[in-house]
Amino acid sequence: MGVTLTKGQQISLEKTGGPGLSVVRMGLGWQAAPRKGFLAKLRAREIDLDASAVLFAEGKAVDVVFFQHLVSDDGSVRHTGDNLVGGAGQGGDDESILVDLSRVPVHVEQIVFTVNSFTGQTFAEVENAFCRLIDENTGQELARYTLSGGGAYTAQIMAKVHRSGGTWHMSAMGEPANGRTFQDLMPTIASHL
Template sequence: MAINLQKGQRINLTKENGTTLSQACVGINWGAIEKKGFFGGVTREAVDLDGSCILYDSNKNATEIIYFGNLKSRNGAVRHSGDDLTGDVNGDDGLDNEVITIDFSNLEPNVEHVALVLNSYKGQDFGTIPFASIRIYEGTPTNVREVFAKYDIANDASFKGHVAMVMGVFYKRNNEWKFNAIGDPTADRKLQETIETVKQKYL
């Protein structure tokens, strides 16, 4: 099952052999901003991007928020690797700076939507970051089985001038999990605003 979704595409995550998705991750990799120094050198400005996961019930109420200030859901089904405050300062190391892991089999029964969002904590424009890529995949950080969606927000002109985005939403229909690859920048400045934007526009 080779998958590489474009923005706005949706898929059913039941596999060809009839089994359903059990684990998924979102990995975010980005670099520090490079600025020319006075004497021809280059200085690097730390970039603090924050990946977050919001759990919503059937009434579209946010029941839990997993982010840098709350690194796991109450039952441990969603886990955040921790806050990266700088990005890659020595060029792209190819590794994810932040990873959110979702265990669908252990989510609370009332969870109907699992939204993945990204915010620039200091308000640094996505368009000024030298590289920033996102991938949403089945498996674990050490065992990537299938990549569902990839976004290159540093080199996509639609992200210029924005500091927040909705990466995608997993949603449950008839007890089966499906995925909506959204990849939209938003006008939000803070995480709380993005949580409300998801509720109003993407669930």
């Protein structure tokens, strides 16, 4: 069982005893909140959340992985594909981004994970949304950040993986924002580098 992260909390991704952590997966899961009243009888609402990973070197974005660019230019970060409607809320990942830490170029110091509501709904209209980090080699969940309390925003700067002294660390940011794409979040992301 991993660590449930709260806003601003940081954990080290360095493993003690045994082989080091080499490949991590950021998983994103969600479902639409049920409609109430008259609208409940209409068809289910579709909510398209998008996971993105922005790679930074010296405080500048040097690459991004998202639904229109599924693999980083160097091949170290890979998006598994776009999910347009979310899941059934069963806890599985609806979108995933794999990061091969051993292949991330040495000049890349940070990778910031974001979530956007591409269809424009606020997180008040989303249920069971989470971001988690998994050791891809063992399947062990290392950390989980839950989108709690809904809110009148359409995006979240979820977490970042960053190097410090040759070791990878993860910080949960949980910073609410507004925007339909990662590009809309760049000013907010910059304040967390």
